[in-house]
Amino acid sequence: MIMPRKIRHVLNDGVLYGVLIFVCIFMILPFFWMLSTSIKPEEEIFRLPPVIISENSNLDAYRELIFDRDILRIVGNTLFVATASTVLRLFFCSLAGYGFAKFKFPGRGALFAFLLGTMVIPFTVLMVPLFILMMRFGWINTFYALIIPGAASAFGIFFMRQYISTINDELMDAARIDGATEFRIYWRVILPIVAPGLTSLGLIFFMQTWNDYLWPLINLRSPDLFTLPLAIRQMVHAGIARPVFHLQMATSVISIIPLLIIFLLFQRRFVEGITAGAIK
Amino acid sequence: MSTTSIITLPSEKLRARAPTPKRNLWKEIRTSRWAYIFISPFFLFWLVFGLYPFIYSIILSFTNRGTGAEVDFIGLANYTLLLKDKVFWQSMLNGSILFFMYVPLMTLLALVLAVILNSKRVRGFRIFRTIIFMPFIMNMIAAGFTFQLMLNEKYGLANNILAVFHIPPVPWLESIWGARVSLCLLVIWAWLGYNMVIMLAGLQTIPAELTEAAMIDGASPAQAFFRITIPLMRPVILFSVVLSTMGSFNLFGELVSLFQNTGGSGPMNATITPLLAIFNQTFQNFRFGYASALAYVYFGIVFLLTLFQVRYFGGRVD
Numbered sequence: 025m026i027m028p029r030k031i032r033h034v035l036n037d038g039v040l041y042g043v044l045i046f047v048c049i050f051m052i053l054p055f056f057w058m059l060s061t062s063i064k065p066e067e068e069i070f071r072l073p074p075v076i077i078s079e080n081s082n083l084d085a086y087r088e089l090i091f092d093r094d095i096l097r098i099v100g101n102t103l104f105v106a107t108a109s110t111v112l113r114l115f116f117c118s119l120a121g122y123g124f125a126k127f128k129f130p131g132r133g134a135l136f137a138f139l140l141g142t143m144v145i146p147f148t149v150l151m152v153p154l155f156i157l158m159m160r161f162g163w164i165n166t167f168y169a170l171i172i173p174g175a176a177s178a179f180g181i182f183f184m185r186q187y188i189s190t191i192n193d194e195l196m197d198a199a200r201i202d203g204a205t206e207f208r209i210y211w212r213v214i215l216p217i218v219a220p221g222l223t224s225l226g227l228i229f230f231m232q233t234w235n236d237y238l239w240p241l242i243n244l245r246s247p248d249l250f251t252l253p254l255a256i257r258q259m260v261h262a263g264i265a266r267p268v269f270h271l272q273m274a275t276s277v278i279s280i281i282p283l284l285i286i287f288l289l290f291q292r293r294f295v296e297g298i299t300a301g302a303i304k
Numbered sequence: 305m306s307t308t309s310i311i312t313l314p315s316e317k318l319r320a321r322a323p324t325p326k327r328n329l330w331k332e333i334r335t336s337r338w339a340y341i342f343i344s345p346f347f348l349f350w351l352v353f354g355l356y357p358f359i360y361s362i363i364l365s366f367t368n369r370g371t372g373a374e375v376d377f378i379g380l381a382n383y384t385l386l387l388k389d390k391v392f393w394q395s396m397l398n399g400s401i402l403f404f405m406y407v408p409l410m411t412l413l414a415l416v417l418a419v420i421l422n423s424k425r426v427r428g429f430r431i432f433r434t435i436i437f438m439p440f441i442m443n444m445i446a447a448g449f450t451f452q453l454m455l456n457e458k459y460g461l462a463n464n465i466l467a468v469f470h471i472p473p474v475p476w477l478e479s480i481w482g483a484r485v486s487l488c489l490l491v492i493w494a495w496l497g498y499n500m501v502i503m504l505a506g507l508q509t510i511p512a513e514l515t516e517a518a519m520i521d522g523a524s525p526a527q528a529f530f531r532i533t534i535p536l537m538r539p540v541i542l543f544s545v546v547l548s549t550m551g552s553f554n555l556f557g558e559l560v561s562l563f564q565n566t567g568g569s570g571p572m573n574a575t576i577t578p579l580l581a582i583f584n585q586t587f588q589n590f591r592f593g594y595a596s597a598l599a600y601v602y603f604g605i606v607f608l609l610t611l612f613q614v615r616y617f618g619g620r621v622d
Contacts (some may be wrong), residue, residue, distance in 0.1 A: 040420055048435045057461060058450045070459040072392035123342030130332050143356055148579050149599045152586050153357035153364060165457045176349035235443035237557040253445040257561060269453060276446030283441040299505035
């Protein structure tokens with residue numbers, strides 16, 4: 025079809041924006057529905073036609089969660105586990121990343137290849153024996169099980185090695201001449217320089233632990249130790265095993281708000297951490 | 305090194321790999337002891353929480369270990385038993401079905417969106433990217449329950465929107481294929497942005513002049529896309545497809561929230577994945593030995609599948 029170029033351009037742009045806006049609506053809709061359900065009165069959740077935003081919207085669900093269901097404790101649990109595990113992993117990853125990036129030592133290539141190779145083992149294979157190991161350690165129903173076993177991350181070491189290898193050696197040499205120990209160089213010279221990289225990696229780690237469901241499900245038994253994803257699933261009517269959707273949705277909203285804020289503030293770092301593995 | 309001086313710099317001393325024939329390995333190891341100390345935490349942790357479980361799992365798979373104290377070696381009995389395990393093979397089949405249902409669609413969509421956003425013709429690039437990527441941060445329990453509400457056959461938003469166009473209600477969560485489509489919707493919703501961001505990063509390494517030159521020479525945008533963009537993006541596409549392959553066999557949180565009534569298995573086990581099947585054998589039936597055998601067979605098959613993908617679609621790695 026022959027059309028004046030200008031009309032064709034406008035049409036093309038119209039199609040492009042149409043596709044983008046349609047995709048965006050699909051992406052936002054569940055966020056919106058979650059929020060609107062969490063403030064609906066319980067009896068309006070299942071009604072025909074569906075209530076988009078209730079005229080009787082209220083914060084009762086949030087009030088119940090905070091005062092009767094001790095949700096702040098759950099938030100605290102999640103925050104503690106995610107922070108502790110992120111800090112520990114960042115420490116190990118940056119330390120090993122430094123070792124691989126800035127030292128030449130016998131076996132370096134083989135050890136690094138081996139480290140990358142460990143990434144092909146899926147969690148599915150380790151799940152049963154790790155659970156038995158946790159029982160032997162007496163770590164079932166403790167936060168140790170959630171923090172310690174995941175502390176060594178091969179991907180994190182790979183990421184930090186890339187980052188640290190761009191640092192100029194002369195900085196380290198200057199510190200060595202001043203008599204600094206190797207650990208001190210890592211702590212005082214390397215860590216401050218790679219702070220942006222640590223942020224990127226830390227955001228990914230934090231999000232993974234915050235959102236993890238399967239491993240906490242396997243290990244945690246008492247409801248007062250639960251993390252947020254467990255709490256959402258476990259939210260039932262007092263005494264009756266029937267889910268209460270406005271409470272579930274309110275807990276869901278609470279579970280995504282911290283991540284949403286972090287994501288919007290640090291979007292560039294976030295994206296950097298995610299693309300690092302895919303693009304050489 | 306630019307500094308030519310009389311003193312040997314410490315890093316040279318540490319990093320020097322003496323090219324002389326009298327290479328003293330022990331001395332080298334001693335001078336680089338710090339490097340070993342720095343990398344050792346990973347390997348120590350991996351020994352305890354990686355290698356040990358990995359090997360222990362093989363041993364378990366030859367036993368009838370359960371919750372009881374008595375454990376016997378039963379040879380290959382677990383493996384012969386699993387050959388006839390309908391639920392397990394259904395779960396492997398489901399993983400493959402889900403793969404074909406959503407991976408090609410999602411990968412293509414992610415690539416197309418990335419090309420659109422990369423073309424500089426769209427204003428508000430950042431806003432679109434942010435919104436499309438946003439679902440990635442949501443935990444799958446929250447997302448699954450939200451989708452469950454929206455896809456409810458009678459009261460859900462989806463069927464009520466369809467009703468406006470006089471389309472009869474779809475049994476999203478209650479029928480075999482409806483359940484699979486629902487699951488794909490959830491997975492695409494959650495992961496499209498992630499894949500798009502990866503593709504965007506890949507596109508930014510391709511010089512724009514390449515496609516521009518082709519279009520000046522008379523290639524249509526579609527030709528430029530299929531002949532230039534896709535071949536150059538092959539490593540990135542492969543990365544995204546390999547991750548999605550593993551993902552489709554490893555769904556868990558999505559299932560237990562979306563198909564809460566059936567414990568995640570869906571109608572007639574339509575959505576059970578190998579991970580969920582192994583989880584059920586472990587934590588509902590307490591058959592630790594049998595679950596380990598399942599896990600190993602699953603690992604073997606998915607490992608071969610990944611190798612195949614890398615070998616036949618990866619091309620030359622340079």
